[in-house]
Amino acid sequence: MNNNFTETKILTFDIFGTLLNLKDSMEPYLKKYLSDFNDNFEASEIWNTWRDRQRIEQYQDNILMLGHSGYLNTCEIALKYSLDKHKLNYTSDVVNNIMNGWNYLIPFDDVVSNLAKLQKRFKLVALSNGEQWYLEHLAEKQLQFKFDNIISVELAGQFKPSPAVYRKATQILDSHSKHIMMVASHSFDVIGASACGYKSAYIDRYDLPLEDRGYSVDIHVQNFSQFKDLILNNKIPDISNNKSEKNIE
Numbered sequence: 001m002n003n004n005f006t007e008t009k010i011l012t013f014d015i016f017g018t019l020l021n022l023k024d025s026m027e028p029y030l031k032k033y034l035s036d037f038n039d040n041f042e043a044s045e046i047w048n049t050w051r052d053r054q055r056i057e058q059y060q061d062n063i064l065m066l067g068h069s070g071y072l073n074t075c076e077i078a079l080k081y082s083l084d085k086h087k088l089n090y091t092s093d094v095v096n097n098i099m100n101g102w103n104y105l106i107p108f109d110d111v112v113s114n115l116a117k118l119q120k121r122f123k124l125v126a127l128s129n130g131e132q133w134y135l136e137h138l139a140e141k142q143l144q145f146k147f148d149n150i151i152s153v154e155l156a157g158q159f160k161p162s163p164a165v166y167r168k169a170t171q172i173l174d175s176h177s178k179h180i181m182m183v184a185s186h187s188f189d190v191i192g193a194s195a196c197g198y199k200s201a202y203i204d205r206y207d208l209p210l211e212d213r214g215y216s217v218d219i220h221v222q223n224f225s226q227f228k229d230l231i232l233n234n235k236i237p238d239i240s241n242n243k244s245e246k247n248i249e
Contacts, residue, residue: 012127014184020105029101054078058159071130110224126150161192
């Protein structure tokens with residue numbers, strides 16, 4: 001783990017799953033659906049399938065060179081796939097009602113106050129797979145935080161972790177990649193950014209290992225507060241009691 005961040009000027013943030021708590025936001029909508037249809041399923045089981053499938057939909061867009069079809073579009077396609085996979089009945093109204101939850105995503109408890117503290121030293125940028133209008137809505141209404149910039153991957157025409165996304169952001173920010181740090185709770189995001197010369201911070205909210213792709217991360221912590229303390233005060237948190245040795249960078 002590197003604690004020398006003197007060159008870091010800009011922090012770019014993943015939104016979905018790093019700043020906003022998707023699981024706790026969306027499971028109530030799935031529970032309402034299950035309650036109405038009296039299906040004997042746990043909401044978490046559907047959610048896990050849904051979240052994994054959505055990433056596959058995004059990867060397929062990149063691989064098939066379909067461009068950026070829209071974050072919410074991939075969410076809806078993945079939701080229908082997940083309900084079909086579990087052989088659950090649904091209507092178009094059900095899908096619309098569940099999808100409405102994406103407008104009301106709630107932030108993790110450790111996010112908003114710490115963003116304000118980070119903004120005193122760094123330029124803060126949302127760099128996300130969401131549509132531009134959607135990211136602006138979430139920043140204003142749900143996070144209630146004013147980023148220095150909001151960059152949608154729409155501008156690159158690809159989903160993360162396509163290199164085009166990080167390179168496009170570098171151009172927009174008129175900065176060298178060495179001055180930018182990607183902050184995300186998803187391994188693919190920090191690896192993608194590292195491959196394009198960014199520094200990287202892995203907020204390991206889900207206790208998942210980093211994929212072995214030859215790229216290390218500069219920061220590996222469990223939550224957003226630890227990240228804030230480290231980068232502002234050069235305090236490296238001791239997570240050895242909670243993490244296996246192989247997962248500590």
